Amino acid sequence: MAAVSLLAAAPAVAAPIPILRRLHNVSVDPLLPVSDEWLPPEEIERRRAAAAARTPIASNPDDEGIRVCLAHHDAIRAVNEHRTGVDDDDPIWLAYERSKNAIHDFEPVTLAGMVAKARAAKAEARNPDGTESPSNCPAEDWAWDLVHDILRLGGAA
Numbered sequence: 001m002a003a004v005s006l007l008a009a010a011p012a013v014a015a016p017i018p019i020l021r022r023l024h025n026v027s028v029d030p031l032l033p034v035s036d037e038w039l040p041p042e043e044i045e046r047r048r049a050a051a052a053a054r055t056p057i058a059s060n061p062d063d064e065g066i067r068v069c070l071a072h073h074d075a076i077r078a079v080n081e082h083r084t085g086v087d088d089d090d091p092i093w094l095a096y097e098r099s100k101n102a103i104h105d106f107e108p109v110t111l112a113g114m115v116a117k118a119r120a121a122k123a124e125a126r127n128p129d130g131t132e133s134p135s136n137c138p139a140e141d142w143a144w145d146l147v148h149d150i151l152r153l154g155g156a157a
Helices: 016-028 041-054 063-082 091-105 111-125 138-153
Strands: none
Touching: 041 063, 063 091, 063 111, 091 111, 091 138, 111 138
């Protein structure tokens, strides 16, 4: 009996990337709303952070740190939209500073905690045009914190 290729019988897909991206989100991220339209990565990240902030993270020792890291995206957005400069009496700036300091002090003990801290660092480094500049911002310190966290967890600190 001759072997039959299932791939040869499959119809060609015109735009596989958005379809695969959407299916990937449905299968991996059940908290994201299912939609026929493809979402840009920034919107997926925003929705994931919002869903995670509302959803309890069961039995994870890093749950509070993860919540702070996820909420930091909103703190950055609020500061960027407010744009009145740094004012020690401004509640938006004070909330941002508290969030930033809490992330700096956060020492994750799980991979989920490290990923949350890394995502917060990427959010800090993101420019309005979508590029990233991790130098001279908290992202630079948090990246180095993550190096120490990995070494600490690996027993090499």
